[in-house]
Amino acid sequence: MIQKTIKEETHCYGTQVVKATLETTGSVEGLFGRHRKIMPYDPSEEGLLRERSRQKAASLNQHAIGYGPVTEAEWASAGIAAPDLTAMRRYRLERIRSELKKRNYAGALLYDPVNIRYATDSTNMQLWVAHNPTRHCFVATEGPVILFDYFACEHLSDHAGTVSEVRPAISWMYLYGGELTELRVRRWAGGIADLLREHGGSNSRLAVDHLSAEGVDALQQLGISVHSGEAVMESARLIKSADEILCMRRAIVACESAMGEMEACLRPGISENELWAELHRGNIARGGEWIETRLLASGPRTNPWFQECSSRVIEEGDLVAFDTDLIGPYGFCADLSRTWLCGDVEPTDEQRDLFRIAAEQIAHNTALIRPGIGFRELVDRSAVAPADCFPTRYGVLYHGVGLADEYPTLPHAQDWTSDTPDGVLEPGMVVCVESYIGRLGGREGVKIEDQVLVTADGHEQLSSYPLDPRLSATS
Known part of the structure; x- marks a missing residue:
């Protein structure tokens, strides 16, 4: 096999292609990137068995298998075409490298699993690695994409055709290093420095998204200049390609289908936790990935906002409010909120009034969205909560969204400070419009x-x- 770079990859290979290639040639040579650091080519019987085992695992990756007939049928019913994932992956790498060049960085070192997903479209224990840094990725500005993955996980990125090479990650968190962590940090930093020298030439400027003080210090001692990888990645993720929008549309359809199942289960006597579990079930059943918060509350727990969902039993006549904060199919976020009335009852005048204010705020603020409008102008022209509801207002009016909540975050005009960044809405950006209305x-x-x-x-x-x-009826 010959090691490949992203420029040489032209296809995203699914299960059927892999199976057909194995059946006709006995190998999938040429389909996957070369992983020489983890698995150098070994013509022995053991080496061939190891290679075939990796190839089989890659062909059975959840992303290669797909989302299943039920989910696909929902997308077909909604009229949403399948995205070109190969084009989307190429677009993302080009966006990252464009930002790296703009800032004169030799490469990016990524630890945030959302950023690794953006760069490689591969996943591995997303929530676990978010707080256990055992997986990271190096994207050279001019050169390869090298994924440092968890032990024996080299097959988890083969489906995407974006990773040039997989190496075992050196994890230097205390869980593994104990009081010898400093030795691990030095070994890790030496490997990163070697990469930068090999692919950055005389440029020692490295963008890093999430890195603790020991790592920054170890890199700096080796002459590496460490800079903000968050700025690189948030800027790259800001403008979505047409294929990314297709993925997001599909994620929203999946989310809203799960919301429908949750609403069908809403009845007096069900607990908040039981109701919230229905959204999780619906998301996972459709190939979604996780939900970032526990924001579902009922009755008196809906004011003030941000109560996490509980064992409270929902009563007839209660308002039930929630925020999905959901990472769905393709890793895209569906960040939607709704408020429902529980039971076969009519809402009170107060419930209708609160709902009217929130709905009118959302409608007004959505209507303002257009390319070219500045962030500050958008905020200044937005509808805000009345005086008796303003103290309990939601923290933002708008925020970006993609693989997760993203830049920018636009506060109320009263909350705008000298360090709030201004900017302009551009085509291809996606924003969430937020409203919470509750009287103090x-x-x-x-x-x-x-x-x-x-x-x-x-x-x-x-x-x-x-x-x-x-709730939205006028009378």
């Missing part, structure tokens, strides 16, 4: 949030789950 000292509150694409001539609302008709 009141019993309940209403949460609504929608996901909106900035288009060339305005905007398109991507989320479409209906508002509760009883």
